[in-house]
Structure formats: C-alpha cells, structure tokens
Amino acid sequence: MVAIKNRYDFVYLFDVKNGNPNGDPDNGNMPRIEPQSQKGLVTDVSLKRKVRNYVELVKGGQPPHAIYMQERAVLNNQHKKAYDALGIPPETKKLPKDNGKARELTRWMCTNFFDIRAFGAVMTTEVNAGQVRGPIQMTFAESIDTIVPQEVSITRSSVTNERDAEKERTMGRKHILPYALYRSHGFISASLAGDETKGTGFSEEDLDLFFEALCNMFDHDRSAARGEMNACKLIVFKHALPLGNARTQDLFARVGISKKDGVVLPRAFSDYNVTIDRENLPSGIEIIEPCSGHGHGTG
Amino acid sequence: MAYGVRLKVWGDHACFTRPEMKVERVSYDVMTPSAARGILEAIHWKPAIRWVIDAIHVLNVPRFQSIRRNEVGGKAPAGKIRSAMKRGDLEGLQILVDEDRQQRASTVLVKPAYVIAAHFALTDKADGDDTEGKHLDVFNRRARRGQCFHQPCLGTREFAASFELVEPGEPTPGPAPADRTSQLGFGTPRDLGFMLWDIDQASGKPSLFFRATLADGVVQVPRPGSPEVRG
Numbered sequence: 001m002v003a004i005k006n007r008y009d010f011v012y013l014f015d016v017k018n019g020n021p022n023g024d025p026d027n028g029n030m031p032r033i034e035p036q037s038q039k040g041l042v043t044d045v046s047l048k049r050k051v052r053n054y055v056e057l058v059k060g061g062q063p064p065h066a067i068y069m070q071e072r073a074v075l076n077n078q079h080k081k082a083y084d085a086l087g088i089p090p091e092t093k094k095l096p097k098d099n100g101k102a103r104e105l106t107r108w109m110c111t112n113f114f115d116i117r118a119f120g121a122v123m124t125t126e127v128n129a130g131q132v133r134g135p136i137q138m139t140f141a142e143s144i145d146t147i148v149p150q151e152v153s154i155t156r157s158s159v160t161n162e163r164d165a166e167k168e169r170t171m172g173r174k175h176i177l178p179y180a181l182y183r184s185h186g187f188i189s190a191s192l193a194g195d196e197t198k199g200t201g202f203s204e205e206d207l208d209l210f211f212e213a214l215c216n217m218f219d220h221d222r223s224a225a226r227g228e229m230n231a232c233k234l235i236v237f238k239h240a241l242p243l244g245n246a247r248t249q250d251l252f253a254r255v256g257i258s259k260k261d262g263v264v265l266p267r268a269f270s271d272y273n274v275t276i277d278r279e280n281l282p283s284g285i286e287i288i289e290p291c292s293g294h295g296h297g298t299g
Numbered sequence: 300m301a302y303g304v305r306l307k308v309w310g311d312h313a314c315f316t317r318p319e320m321k322v323e324r325v326s327y328d329v330m331t332p333s334a335a336r337g338i339l340e341a342i343h344w345k346p347a348i349r350w351v352i353d354a355i356h357v358l359n360v361p362r363f364q365s366i367r368r369n370e371v372g373g374k375a376p377a378g379k380i381r382s383a384m385k386r387g388d389l390e391g392l393q394i395l396v397d398e399d400r401q402q403r404a405s406t407v408l409v410k411p412a413y414v415i416a417a418h419f420a421l422t423d424k425a426d427g428d429d430t431e432g433k434h435l436d437v438f439n440r441r442a443r444r445g446q447c448f449h450q451p452c453l454g455t456r457e458f459a460a461s462f463e464l465v466e467p468g469e470p471t472p473g474p475a476p477a478d479r480t481s482q483l484g485f486g487t488p489r490d491l492g493f494m495l496w497d498i499d500q501a502s503g504k505p506s507l508f509f510r511a512t513l514a515d516g517v518v519q520v521p522r523p524g525s526p527e528v529r530g
Contacts, residue, residue, distance in 0.1 A: 034364065041366075043366070045369070069396050071395070072395055137452070137459060140312065191448045192448075
C-alpha cells in the first residue's frame with residue numbers, strides 16, 4: 001500500500017428530515033444545539049462512528065480493513081469464524097531501540113485496522129510512538145440555519161413491566177427536526193499518512209473507501225430516531241503538494257450555501273442553492289465531487 | 300533574539316483543557332503557550348528548532364459551551380496487541396465501545412480567535428545549514444500560503460484552526476471595540492491564575508505552570524528558564 005501524496009480539505013453536506021441527527025445526552029437526547037446561535041451541531045465522533053460502521057459492513061471486518069472500535073450492534077457473527085491466519089508478516093524492520101518496540105506495534109495495528117490508519121488511536125505504551133495521529137481530521141457539523149426541535153409524544157400499546165399491566169398504555173418521547181441541512185469540514189494530511197516515522201500508511205484505496213463511506217453511510221444507519229438522513233454533497237479540494245497549495249479558509253469560502261428566493265422555511269435540500277466558485281482556482285488545486293455518481297446530491 | 304513571527308488563528312470551538320479538570324474537560328479561558336506551540340509546529344518544525352511563545356493576544360471575550368459526548372475509557376493494550384501479532388490473527392483484539400462507554404462533558408470555548416507572537420531558538424541538533432533566517436523564511440512562506448504538515452487545532456483535533464500570517468510590519472490585530480472590556484483585562488489587568496506553560500518532554504514530562512495575567516487583551520508569556528515558570 002502506497003500512502004497518499006496529496007493534502008485534501010473537504011466540505012461535507014448532509015441533511016435530516018423528521019429525525020434526530022445527533023442527540024445531546026445533557027439535554028434529554030434533544031438534537032444538539034449551540035445555545036447562542038440556535039444552530040444545530042453534530043459531533044465529529046458521531047460522523048466517525050458511521051464511517052467505521054460502513055467500512056465494517058462493506059469489508060466484513062477483514063484485515064486490512066478491520067475496525068478496532070466496534071459497536072456490538074454492528075458485529076456480525078461471521079467475523080469470529082473469518083479471522084484466519086492473516087498472513088501479514090509482522091514487520092521487523094530494525095528501528096531505534098528506545099521506541100522501536102512500540103513503533104512495531106503501532107505499525108502492525110495500522111496495517112490491519114482501517115480506523116486506526118484513518119483516525120489514529122492511543123495505545124498503552126510508555127513511549128510517544130504509542131500514540132497514532134491519523135491523517136483524517138473531522139470537525140463538528142453545524143446546521144446552515146437555526147433549528148427548532150420538536151417534541152413528539154408517542155404511545156405504545158404494550159408494557160414492559162408486569163406491574164404496569166393495568167395501565168395498558170405508556171407514553172414515550174421523541175425529538176425531531178422537521179428539516180435541517182448540516183455542513184461539516186474535514187482535513188486529510190498527507191504527512192500523517194506517509195511520514196517515515198509517524199505515518200499510518202493511509203493509502204489511495206483507503207481514501208476512496210473513506211469518501212465512499214461519507215457518500216453512503218446514512219443509507220446503512222437507518223433507525224427510528226434518525227428519520228431520513230442523506231449525504232447531499234461532498235466537495236473535496238485536492239492539493240497537488242503534500243503540504244498544500246492554498247489556505248483552507250479561502251477554499252471553504254468558495255462553497256456558498258443560501259436559501260433559494262422565496263424560501264422561508266427550508267424543508268428539502270432543493271430549497272437551498274449550493275454554489276461552488278470554480279473561478280481562478282489557486283494553482284495546484286483540483287475540485288472533486290466523489291458523491292456525484294452515487295445517486296445523491298442532485299438537489 | 301531572532302525576529303519573531305505572528306500568526307492569527309481562529310475557529311468555531313476550542314478546548315485548552317485544564318490539567319486538574321481533564322476527565323470532564325474544562326477549558327482555560329485563553330490559549331495556553333503549549334497549545335500555541337503545537338499550532339506553530341503543525342505548520343513548520345524540525346528537530347533543529349524550538350518554538351518559544353512570547354505573547355498570546357486574545358481577540359474576543361471567552362464564551363463557553365458544554366458539550367457531552369460518548370467517549371471510550373480505555374486505550375489499546377500493548378500486551379494484547381503483542382500476543383495477537385505473535386498469533387497472527389485479530390481475534391478478540393477489538394474494543395467494544397458500548398461496553399467501555401463514558402459520557403463526558405467538555406466545557407469548550409466558542410468562536411475563539413488569537414494572535415500568537417513567537418520566535419524560535421536553535422537547539423543543539425542544529426547543524427551548519429540551520430540558520431534562524433532559513434527556518435523563519437520556511438515558516439513565513441508556509442503560513443502565508445496556508446501550507447501545513449497537518450491542519451492545526453485549537454486544543455483538540457476536532458476543533459480545527461484556520462490560520463493566517465500577520466505580515467511583518469503590519470500592526471497586530473486587536474479585539475473589536477465591543478470586546479475591549481475588563482474580561483479581556485482592559486482597564487484593570489485580569490488575573491487568570493496559574494496556567495499550564497508547557498510540558499517538559501525532555502525530563503520525565505513534568506508540567507510547568509506560570510501565573511497568567513490578561514492585560515489589554517494580551518497574555519505575556521515568560522521565557523523558558525525564567526523564575527516565573529514553576530514545576
């Protein structure tokens with residue numbers, strides 16, 4: 001596997017309809033909200049979880065795409081049988097003695113586990129090499145407009161406990177957003193993928209898989225709480241140089257999102273105009289839209 | 300002393316965790332010198348140089364928000380990895396996150412913005428080719444073009460930092476008039492108490508602290524080895 005040679009910055013748009021994209025445990029599982037701006041938030045870890053689950057699903061948990069941080073919910077019983085001898089030679093390249101042992105371990109983990117190659121991990125070794133910084137850095141997604149969560153009371157006609165038997169009905173609660181469009185930013189560092197000592201070996205193939213996960217992961221994450229969630233657009237800025245060719249804030253500013261004329265309450269992705277300024281791109285910058293072929297984001 | 304650099308950094312959130320409150324993380328009111336150093340190193344660093352933070356200019360009034368997330372308690376155990384390596388399979392190596400779940404709140408800063416003023420010193424790993432001028436040029440060139448080794452962050456990696464170089468000769472950006480309040484130490488200096496200065500990686504990782512004061516929106520950072528830096 002050859003590590004990636006380019007830096008990437010990406011803008012990721014996804015939306016939710018009549019669902020809760022990410023509950024806030026401090027707030028009775030209401031959708032997360034930034035109190036001052038009243039905009040919705042989805043945490044980075046929530047998005048990473050879905051990426052992991054997608055890769056798990058597609059690759060069946062097989063090395064070199066095994067997933068280290070697993071959820072019991074997505075474990076399928078096939079795994080246990082499927083782990084046969086890997087045939088991956090433990091790399092025994094001579095390394096400086098002080099942290100060579102830890103390096104060997106972290107490298108082996110990177111070779112086998114997709115999520116460690118992509119996002120990094122912390123391991124219990126004393127030396128610094130026990131910490132792997134992955135090349136992918138994801139940030140909180142923020143909604144384009146303010147959100148107004150609705151509380152929906154629901155009833156259920158059966159009860160769990162014997163002692164409630166005469167009640168016949170119990171009430172429950174759901175929080176939903178009628179509609180919200182979220183924007184998230186991410187960064188992929190070529191240096192942290194390919195650096196001689198720190199690199200995780202995150203490859204071009206891994207990169208394609210990661211983008212595929214972003215485009216499709218909500219399709220495999222359906223649940224009663226989520227409502228309809230969809231990836232709308234993934235706009236990737238590819239830099240020719242590993243250290244980059246342009247400032248991220250200038251690139252991200254090229255992606256503009258606004259409500260269409262006459263729309264007061266957006267209720268669909270088609271209520272928004274998404275513009276990508278392709279004029280006078282800095283030299284060495286290329287715009288890629290990996291989700292275009294996935295039947296999403298037609299807006 | 301070499302001519303220094305100034306870098307403006309800003310983002311949506313930041314978390315400069317107080318070491319005494321790192322389980323349910325609580326951020327310091329302003330960026331620590333150690334976090335500032337990490338940002339500069341994300342743009343340019345070589346073993347031949349050591350960044351020294353001179354001052355941190357705070358451009359807006361600190362505002363906090365609490366975010367609670369599901370986190371994992373454990374680290375990957377080295378012993379288990381070693382035996383899996385020997386066996387050559389991954390059986391039982393994974394962490395089941397729902398069984399090792401900790402819900403932790405982080406009290407983070409909202410919409411922070413700073414200017415870092417710093418310079419660097421050459422270390423004993425520097426050889427004949429390493430001149431301060433050369434590294435200064437490399438840093439300025441990268442910061443001007445937005446190049447970096449990895450995207451710098453404001454305390455933790457999910458809070459990415461945007462950055463731009465404050466060109467030599469330009470005035471240092473300051474807070475907007477509305478933010479020139481006592482909270483940023485305008486009028487009377489504001490005592491921020493003891494704050495992490497940096498962690499001494501070379502000698503067994505003790506944390507070093509200093510008494511931080513915010514005066515007119517600026518925290519002056521004591522020099523390495525000065526008596527104000529305490530272990």
